[in-house]
Amino acid sequence: MRSCIRCDKNIDELYLICTKCAQELFSENIFWIASSPMISEPVIDRYKQDSEAVIRIGDLPDDELEFCQGETILDEIKGVDVGKMDADGYKKMTKRLNTILAEMGVTNSFDSDEYIFSDKDVEVFSEIFYLLEEMEHKFTKHPGDPFLYLKIANLFYFTGLKADVSFFEVSFREKVTEDLFDEADGYYNLAIENDDDNTLSFINSGLLNLKQGEISKAADKFRAVLDRYPDNLSAKTGMIKTQIRMGKLEEAEAELNNLLKENDDKAELWYLKGEIARLKGRWGGAVQFYNQCLKIDYSFEDALLKKCEILLDRGMYSQANNSFDEYIKENKHDAHAWFGKARALYGMDKWGGAIQCVNEAIALNPQITDAWVTKGDVLSERKQYDIAIRSYENALKLDPNHELAKEKLEKTKEKLG
Helix, strand or coil: CEECCCCCCEECCCCCCCHHHHHHHHHHCCCHHHCCCCCCCCCCCCCCCCCCCCCCCCCCCCCCCCCCCCCCHHHHHHCCCHHHCCHHHHHHHHHHHHHHHHHCCCCCCCCHHHCCCCHHHHHHHHHHHHHHHHHHHHCCCCCCCHHHHHHHHHHHHHHHHHCCCCCCCHHHHHHHHHHHHHHHHHHHHHHHHHCCCCHHHHHHHHHHHHHCCCHHHHHHHHHHHHHHCCCCHHHHHHHHHHHHHCCCHHHHHHHHHHHHHHCCCCHHHHHHHHHHHHHCCCHHHHHHHHHHHHHHCCCCHHHHHHHHHHHHHCCCHHHHHHHHHHHHHHCCCCHHHHHHHHHHHHHCCCHHHHHHHHHHHHHHCCCCHHHHHHHHHHHHHCCCHHHHHHHHHHHHHHCCCCHHHHHHHHHHHHHHC
Protein backbone atom coordinates (compact mmCIF):
# COMPACT_ATOMS: atom_id res chain seq x y z
CA MET A 1 0.00 0.00 0.00
CA ARG A 2 1.03 3.62 -0.52
CA SER A 3 -0.47 7.02 0.23
CA CYS A 4 -2.06 9.26 -2.38
CA ILE A 5 0.33 12.03 -3.44
CA ARG A 6 -2.28 14.67 -2.49
CA CYS A 7 -3.85 13.21 0.63
CA ASP A 8 -3.25 10.53 3.27
CA LYS A 9 -5.63 7.97 1.80
CA ASN A 10 -4.14 4.51 1.35
CA ILE A 11 -4.22 3.29 -2.25
CA ASP A 12 -2.81 0.34 -4.16
CA GLU A 13 0.92 0.44 -4.88
CA LEU A 14 0.14 0.53 -8.62
CA TYR A 15 -1.23 4.07 -8.39
CA LEU A 16 -0.02 7.49 -7.30
CA ILE A 17 -3.25 9.38 -6.71
CA CYS A 18 -6.71 8.46 -5.46
CA THR A 19 -9.81 8.98 -7.59
CA LYS A 20 -11.15 11.85 -5.46
CA CYS A 21 -7.93 13.88 -5.75
CA ALA A 22 -7.64 13.07 -9.45
CA GLN A 23 -11.18 14.37 -10.04
CA GLU A 24 -10.38 17.57 -8.17
CA LEU A 25 -7.20 18.14 -10.18
CA PHE A 26 -9.01 17.36 -13.39
CA SER A 27 -11.80 19.83 -12.68
CA GLU A 28 -9.26 22.56 -11.86
CA ASN A 29 -7.10 21.99 -14.93
CA ILE A 30 -8.55 19.64 -17.53
CA PHE A 31 -5.35 19.67 -19.60
CA TRP A 32 -2.85 19.00 -16.79
CA ILE A 33 -2.23 15.39 -17.87
CA ALA A 34 -1.11 16.63 -21.29
CA SER A 35 2.21 17.80 -19.86
CA SER A 36 4.95 15.57 -18.56
CA PRO A 37 7.93 16.11 -16.26
CA MET A 38 10.04 14.47 -18.96
CA ILE A 39 9.24 17.30 -21.37
CA SER A 40 11.51 20.32 -21.07
CA GLU A 41 10.13 23.82 -20.88
CA PRO A 42 9.57 25.45 -24.29
CA VAL A 43 12.35 27.64 -25.58
CA ILE A 44 10.30 30.78 -25.06
CA ASP A 45 9.34 31.86 -21.56
CA ARG A 46 5.91 33.25 -22.35
CA TYR A 47 5.22 33.86 -18.67
CA LYS A 48 7.98 36.36 -18.01
CA GLN A 49 6.95 39.99 -17.75
CA ASP A 50 7.89 42.17 -20.73
CA SER A 51 8.79 39.11 -22.80
CA GLU A 52 8.70 39.31 -26.58
CA ALA A 53 5.81 38.02 -28.67
CA VAL A 54 7.22 35.07 -30.60
CA ILE A 55 5.65 32.57 -32.96
CA ARG A 56 6.69 29.02 -32.02
CA ILE A 57 4.83 26.89 -34.58
CA GLY A 58 2.29 28.83 -36.56
CA ASP A 59 -1.27 28.98 -37.84
CA LEU A 60 -1.76 32.52 -36.57
CA PRO A 61 -4.82 34.49 -37.67
CA ASP A 62 -4.06 36.80 -40.58
CA ASP A 63 -2.53 40.20 -39.82
CA GLU A 64 -2.52 39.72 -36.08
CA LEU A 65 0.24 39.31 -33.53
CA GLU A 66 -0.73 40.90 -30.25
CA PHE A 67 0.99 40.74 -26.88
CA CYS A 68 0.29 42.61 -23.64
CA GLN A 69 3.54 44.08 -22.39
CA GLY A 70 4.20 43.85 -18.67
CA GLU A 71 1.54 41.20 -18.12
CA THR A 72 1.71 37.42 -18.29
CA ILE A 73 -0.72 35.56 -20.53
CA LEU A 74 -2.19 33.85 -17.49
CA ASP A 75 -2.79 37.19 -15.74
CA GLU A 76 -4.30 38.61 -18.91
CA ILE A 77 -6.83 35.77 -19.26
CA LYS A 78 -7.74 35.70 -15.57
CA GLY A 79 -8.29 39.47 -15.70
CA VAL A 80 -11.00 39.28 -18.37
CA ASP A 81 -14.42 40.35 -17.05
CA VAL A 82 -17.02 38.67 -19.25
CA GLY A 83 -19.83 40.41 -17.37
CA LYS A 84 -18.67 43.77 -18.75
CA MET A 85 -17.97 42.46 -22.25
CA ASP A 86 -20.09 43.68 -25.18
CA ALA A 87 -20.51 42.05 -28.61
CA ASP A 88 -17.48 43.87 -30.02
CA GLY A 89 -15.42 42.79 -27.03
CA TYR A 90 -16.53 39.19 -27.61
CA LYS A 91 -15.23 39.27 -31.19
CA LYS A 92 -11.93 40.83 -30.15
CA MET A 93 -11.43 38.35 -27.33
CA THR A 94 -12.12 35.26 -29.48
CA LYS A 95 -9.58 36.58 -31.96
CA ARG A 96 -7.12 37.19 -29.13
CA LEU A 97 -7.57 33.68 -27.71
CA ASN A 98 -7.00 32.26 -31.19
CA THR A 99 -3.73 34.17 -31.36
CA ILE A 100 -2.59 33.11 -27.89
CA LEU A 101 -3.13 29.43 -28.72
CA ALA A 102 -1.24 29.82 -31.99
CA GLU A 103 1.65 31.55 -30.20
CA MET A 104 1.76 28.62 -27.76
CA GLY A 105 2.04 26.06 -30.54
CA VAL A 106 -1.56 24.84 -30.90
CA THR A 107 -2.03 24.53 -34.65
CA ASN A 108 -5.07 24.20 -36.90
CA SER A 109 -3.58 21.06 -38.40
CA PHE A 110 -2.92 18.24 -35.97
CA ASP A 111 0.35 16.40 -35.45
CA SER A 112 0.60 15.14 -31.89
CA ASP A 113 4.38 14.69 -32.21
CA GLU A 114 4.79 18.46 -32.57
CA TYR A 115 2.69 19.35 -29.54
CA ILE A 116 5.08 19.96 -26.65
CA PHE A 117 3.58 21.64 -23.60
CA SER A 118 4.89 22.56 -20.17
CA ASP A 119 2.91 22.60 -16.93
CA LYS A 120 2.50 26.36 -17.34
CA ASP A 121 1.13 25.90 -20.86
CA VAL A 122 -1.61 23.53 -19.76
CA GLU A 123 -2.62 25.84 -16.94
CA VAL A 124 -3.16 28.59 -19.52
CA PHE A 125 -5.09 26.18 -21.76
CA SER A 126 -7.56 25.41 -18.99
CA GLU A 127 -8.07 29.10 -18.22
CA ILE A 128 -8.70 29.74 -21.93
CA PHE A 129 -11.23 26.91 -22.08
CA TYR A 130 -13.17 28.08 -19.03
CA LEU A 131 -13.10 31.69 -20.25
CA LEU A 132 -14.40 30.62 -23.66
CA GLU A 133 -17.20 28.61 -22.04
CA GLU A 134 -18.24 31.66 -20.02
CA MET A 135 -18.17 33.85 -23.13
CA GLU A 136 -20.18 31.36 -25.19
CA HIS A 137 -22.77 31.11 -22.43
CA LYS A 138 -23.31 34.87 -22.53
CA PHE A 139 -23.10 35.40 -26.31
CA THR A 140 -25.19 32.48 -27.52
CA LYS A 141 -26.41 34.20 -30.70
CA HIS A 142 -23.07 35.38 -32.01
CA PRO A 143 -21.12 33.26 -34.51
CA GLY A 144 -17.98 31.70 -33.04
CA ASP A 145 -14.49 31.54 -34.49
CA PRO A 146 -14.16 28.15 -36.26
CA PHE A 147 -10.38 28.12 -35.98
CA LEU A 148 -10.56 28.82 -32.25
CA TYR A 149 -12.96 25.87 -31.90
CA LEU A 150 -10.60 23.79 -34.03
CA LYS A 151 -7.60 24.57 -31.83
CA ILE A 152 -9.54 23.83 -28.64
CA ALA A 153 -10.68 20.52 -30.18
CA ASN A 154 -7.08 19.66 -31.10
CA LEU A 155 -6.05 20.30 -27.49
CA PHE A 156 -8.66 17.90 -26.18
CA TYR A 157 -7.78 15.30 -28.80
CA PHE A 158 -4.06 15.56 -28.03
CA THR A 159 -4.68 15.37 -24.29
CA GLY A 160 -6.82 12.26 -24.72
CA LEU A 161 -4.13 10.62 -26.86
CA LYS A 162 -1.16 11.48 -24.68
CA ALA A 163 -2.69 11.41 -21.21
CA ASP A 164 -0.77 9.15 -18.84
CA VAL A 165 -3.58 7.65 -16.80
CA SER A 166 -1.45 4.85 -15.35
CA PHE A 167 -1.31 6.56 -11.95
CA PHE A 168 -5.12 6.76 -11.67
CA GLU A 169 -7.25 4.11 -10.05
CA VAL A 170 -8.88 1.91 -12.67
CA SER A 171 -12.37 3.35 -12.17
CA PHE A 172 -11.21 6.82 -13.28
CA ARG A 173 -9.10 5.92 -16.32
CA GLU A 174 -11.64 5.23 -19.04
CA LYS A 175 -13.79 8.15 -17.91
CA VAL A 176 -10.89 10.59 -18.35
CA THR A 177 -10.14 9.53 -21.91
CA GLU A 178 -13.82 9.34 -22.91
CA ASP A 179 -14.53 12.81 -21.50
CA LEU A 180 -11.57 14.34 -23.33
CA PHE A 181 -12.52 12.75 -26.66
CA ASP A 182 -16.17 13.75 -26.20
CA GLU A 183 -15.12 17.38 -25.65
CA ALA A 184 -12.88 17.22 -28.73
CA ASP A 185 -15.73 15.83 -30.81
CA GLY A 186 -18.05 18.60 -29.63
CA TYR A 187 -15.61 21.37 -30.55
CA TYR A 188 -14.84 19.83 -33.95
CA ASN A 189 -18.58 19.87 -34.64
CA LEU A 190 -18.76 23.53 -33.57
CA ALA A 191 -15.89 24.34 -35.94
CA ILE A 192 -17.73 22.61 -38.80
CA GLU A 193 -21.06 24.30 -37.97
CA ASN A 194 -19.38 27.73 -38.13
CA ASP A 195 -17.47 26.96 -41.33
CA ASP A 196 -18.53 23.88 -43.31
CA ASP A 197 -15.64 24.42 -45.72
CA ASN A 198 -13.12 23.98 -42.89
CA THR A 199 -11.24 20.99 -44.30
CA LEU A 200 -9.02 20.47 -41.25
CA SER A 201 -12.00 20.22 -38.93
CA PHE A 202 -13.49 17.42 -41.03
CA ILE A 203 -10.17 15.54 -41.23
CA ASN A 204 -9.28 15.88 -37.55
CA SER A 205 -12.81 14.95 -36.55
CA GLY A 206 -12.65 11.90 -38.82
CA LEU A 207 -9.40 10.76 -37.21
CA LEU A 208 -11.00 11.14 -33.79
CA ASN A 209 -14.02 9.10 -34.93
CA LEU A 210 -11.61 6.36 -36.03
CA LYS A 211 -9.95 6.45 -32.63
CA GLN A 212 -13.35 6.09 -30.98
CA GLY A 213 -14.29 3.19 -33.24
CA GLU A 214 -17.03 5.17 -35.03
CA ILE A 215 -16.01 3.97 -38.49
CA SER A 216 -19.03 5.10 -40.51
CA LYS A 217 -18.83 8.61 -39.06
CA ALA A 218 -15.13 8.76 -39.96
CA ALA A 219 -15.88 7.68 -43.52
CA ASP A 220 -18.51 10.42 -43.85
CA LYS A 221 -16.03 13.08 -42.68
CA PHE A 222 -13.28 12.04 -45.10
CA ARG A 223 -15.79 11.68 -47.94
CA ALA A 224 -17.09 15.20 -47.32
CA VAL A 225 -13.58 16.54 -47.93
CA LEU A 226 -12.88 14.34 -50.97
CA ASP A 227 -16.18 15.38 -52.60
CA ARG A 228 -14.83 18.95 -52.68
CA TYR A 229 -11.09 18.31 -52.87
CA PRO A 230 -10.47 14.94 -54.56
CA ASP A 231 -6.68 15.22 -54.29
CA ASN A 232 -6.49 16.01 -50.57
CA LEU A 233 -3.76 13.68 -49.28
CA SER A 234 -4.84 13.75 -45.63
CA ALA A 235 -8.43 12.85 -46.50
CA LYS A 236 -7.28 10.08 -48.86
CA THR A 237 -5.04 8.68 -46.12
CA GLY A 238 -7.90 8.87 -43.65
CA MET A 239 -10.18 7.01 -46.04
CA ILE A 240 -7.57 4.27 -46.47
CA LYS A 241 -7.41 3.88 -42.67
CA THR A 242 -11.18 3.63 -42.63
CA GLN A 243 -11.20 0.98 -45.35
CA ILE A 244 -8.63 -1.05 -43.41
CA ARG A 245 -10.78 -0.86 -40.27
CA MET A 246 -13.78 -1.99 -42.32
CA GLY A 247 -11.83 -4.97 -43.69
CA LYS A 248 -11.85 -3.63 -47.27
CA LEU A 249 -8.18 -4.49 -47.73
CA GLU A 250 -8.16 -4.81 -51.53
CA GLU A 251 -9.78 -1.40 -51.94
CA ALA A 252 -7.39 0.15 -49.44
CA GLU A 253 -4.33 -1.42 -51.05
CA ALA A 254 -5.25 -0.25 -54.55
CA GLU A 255 -5.72 3.34 -53.36
CA LEU A 256 -2.55 3.18 -51.28
CA ASN A 257 -0.47 1.97 -54.23
CA ASN A 258 -1.70 4.94 -56.26
CA LEU A 259 -0.77 7.37 -53.48
CA LEU A 260 2.71 5.90 -53.08
CA LYS A 261 3.53 6.59 -56.74
CA GLU A 262 3.85 10.29 -55.91
CA ASN A 263 4.28 10.16 -52.12
CA ASP A 264 6.85 7.44 -51.47
CA ASP A 265 8.57 9.67 -48.89
CA LYS A 266 5.57 9.51 -46.50
CA ALA A 267 6.33 7.16 -43.59
CA GLU A 268 2.67 6.75 -42.66
CA LEU A 269 1.77 5.38 -46.10
CA TRP A 270 4.43 2.66 -45.84
CA TYR A 271 3.16 1.85 -42.35
CA LEU A 272 -0.36 1.40 -43.73
CA LYS A 273 1.00 -0.81 -46.50
CA GLY A 274 2.66 -2.91 -43.79
CA GLU A 275 -0.66 -3.09 -41.93
CA ILE A 276 -2.47 -4.40 -45.00
CA ALA A 277 0.24 -7.01 -45.62
CA ARG A 278 0.11 -8.10 -41.96
CA LEU A 279 -3.68 -8.43 -42.02
CA LYS A 280 -3.39 -10.51 -45.19
CA GLY A 281 -0.88 -12.82 -43.48
CA ARG A 282 2.04 -11.71 -45.65
CA TRP A 283 4.51 -11.46 -42.75
CA GLY A 284 7.66 -11.00 -44.85
CA GLY A 285 6.14 -8.18 -46.87
CA ALA A 286 4.79 -6.53 -43.73
CA VAL A 287 8.26 -6.43 -42.14
CA GLN A 288 9.68 -5.02 -45.38
CA PHE A 289 7.11 -2.20 -45.46
CA TYR A 290 7.53 -1.43 -41.76
CA ASN A 291 11.28 -1.20 -42.37
CA GLN A 292 10.68 1.27 -45.20
CA CYS A 293 8.52 3.34 -42.84
CA LEU A 294 11.24 3.29 -40.16
CA LYS A 295 13.89 4.18 -42.74
CA ILE A 296 12.02 7.42 -43.38
CA ASP A 297 11.08 8.02 -39.73
CA TYR A 298 12.78 5.80 -37.14
CA SER A 299 10.67 7.33 -34.37
CA PHE A 300 7.50 5.80 -35.88
CA GLU A 301 6.70 3.69 -32.83
CA ASP A 302 3.73 1.75 -34.21
CA ALA A 303 5.78 0.48 -37.16
CA LEU A 304 8.54 -0.70 -34.84
CA LEU A 305 6.15 -2.44 -32.46
CA LYS A 306 4.20 -4.18 -35.24
CA LYS A 307 7.42 -5.28 -36.94
CA CYS A 308 8.87 -6.65 -33.72
CA GLU A 309 5.57 -8.34 -32.83
CA ILE A 310 5.90 -10.35 -36.03
CA LEU A 311 9.53 -11.20 -35.24
CA LEU A 312 8.64 -12.28 -31.70
CA ASP A 313 5.70 -14.40 -32.88
CA ARG A 314 8.00 -16.17 -35.34
CA GLY A 315 10.68 -16.80 -32.71
CA MET A 316 13.17 -14.33 -34.21
CA TYR A 317 14.12 -13.02 -30.78
CA SER A 318 17.62 -11.80 -31.57
CA GLN A 319 16.45 -9.66 -34.51
CA ALA A 320 13.64 -8.20 -32.39
CA ASN A 321 16.04 -7.46 -29.55
CA ASN A 322 18.43 -5.65 -31.91
CA SER A 323 15.57 -3.55 -33.31
CA PHE A 324 14.44 -2.53 -29.83
CA ASP A 325 18.04 -1.68 -28.88
CA GLU A 326 18.38 0.72 -31.80
CA TYR A 327 15.05 2.36 -31.02
CA ILE A 328 15.70 2.71 -27.28
CA LYS A 329 18.94 4.60 -27.97
CA GLU A 330 16.80 7.54 -29.09
CA ASN A 331 13.63 6.78 -27.09
CA LYS A 332 14.72 5.83 -23.58
CA HIS A 333 11.35 6.66 -22.03
CA ASP A 334 9.24 4.40 -24.24
CA ALA A 335 7.73 1.79 -21.92
CA HIS A 336 6.43 -0.40 -24.75
CA ALA A 337 9.89 -0.63 -26.30
CA TRP A 338 11.39 -1.77 -22.99
CA PHE A 339 8.59 -4.31 -22.63
CA GLY A 340 9.26 -5.59 -26.15
CA LYS A 341 12.94 -5.98 -25.38
CA ALA A 342 12.03 -7.87 -22.20
CA ARG A 343 9.92 -10.29 -24.26
CA ALA A 344 12.79 -10.81 -26.71
CA LEU A 345 15.29 -11.51 -23.93
CA TYR A 346 12.82 -13.85 -22.22
CA GLY A 347 12.50 -15.77 -25.48
CA MET A 348 16.30 -16.05 -25.56
CA ASP A 349 16.28 -17.42 -21.95
CA LYS A 350 18.18 -14.34 -20.75
CA TRP A 351 16.10 -13.98 -17.61
CA GLY A 352 18.31 -11.45 -15.82
CA GLY A 353 18.14 -8.97 -18.71
CA ALA A 354 14.45 -9.68 -19.20
CA ILE A 355 13.58 -8.82 -15.59
CA GLN A 356 15.61 -5.59 -15.76
CA CYS A 357 13.84 -4.50 -18.95
CA VAL A 358 10.35 -5.39 -17.77
CA ASN A 359 10.98 -3.50 -14.52
CA GLU A 360 12.03 -0.49 -16.60
CA ALA A 361 8.81 -0.76 -18.64
CA ILE A 362 6.66 -0.99 -15.51
CA ALA A 363 8.45 1.95 -13.89
CA LEU A 364 7.68 4.06 -16.96
CA ASN A 365 4.11 2.82 -17.32
CA PRO A 366 2.62 0.46 -14.72
CA GLN A 367 -0.57 0.27 -16.80
CA ILE A 368 0.81 -2.27 -19.31
CA THR A 369 -1.03 -5.38 -18.14
CA ASP A 370 1.01 -7.83 -20.20
CA ALA A 371 4.24 -6.42 -18.73
CA TRP A 372 3.11 -7.66 -15.30
CA VAL A 373 2.29 -11.06 -16.83
CA THR A 374 5.72 -11.28 -18.45
CA LYS A 375 7.36 -10.27 -15.17
CA GLY A 376 5.46 -13.08 -13.47
CA ASP A 377 6.64 -15.51 -16.17
CA VAL A 378 10.30 -14.56 -15.71
CA LEU A 379 10.06 -14.79 -11.92
CA SER A 380 8.38 -18.20 -12.21
CA GLU A 381 11.24 -19.44 -14.38
CA ARG A 382 13.60 -18.29 -11.62
CA LYS A 383 11.39 -20.12 -9.08
CA GLN A 384 10.57 -16.86 -7.27
CA TYR A 385 6.95 -17.94 -7.04
CA ASP A 386 5.84 -15.58 -4.26
CA ILE A 387 6.89 -12.47 -6.20
CA ALA A 388 5.53 -13.94 -9.43
CA ILE A 389 2.12 -14.33 -7.77
CA ARG A 390 2.11 -10.61 -6.88
CA SER A 391 2.92 -9.75 -10.51
CA TYR A 392 0.01 -11.82 -11.85
CA GLU A 393 -2.25 -10.27 -9.21
CA ASN A 394 -1.19 -6.79 -10.34
CA ALA A 395 -2.05 -7.75 -13.92
CA LEU A 396 -5.52 -8.81 -12.79
CA LYS A 397 -6.01 -5.54 -10.90
CA LEU A 398 -5.54 -3.78 -14.24
CA ASP A 399 -7.61 -6.28 -16.22
CA PRO A 400 -9.77 -8.62 -14.08
CA ASN A 401 -10.73 -10.59 -17.22
CA HIS A 402 -7.18 -11.41 -18.34
CA GLU A 403 -7.57 -15.18 -18.76
CA LEU A 404 -3.85 -15.91 -19.21
CA ALA A 405 -2.98 -14.06 -16.01
CA LYS A 406 -5.70 -16.01 -14.14
CA GLU A 407 -4.41 -19.33 -15.46
CA LYS A 408 -0.78 -18.57 -14.65
CA LEU A 409 -1.67 -17.25 -11.20
CA GLU A 410 -3.37 -20.54 -10.28
CA LYS A 411 -0.52 -22.66 -11.64
CA THR A 412 2.06 -20.58 -9.75
CA LYS A 413 0.08 -20.89 -6.53
CA GLU A 414 0.13 -24.67 -6.99
CA LYS A 415 3.89 -24.63 -7.45
CA LEU A 416 4.31 -22.55 -4.29
CA GLY A 417 2.23 -25.08 -2.45
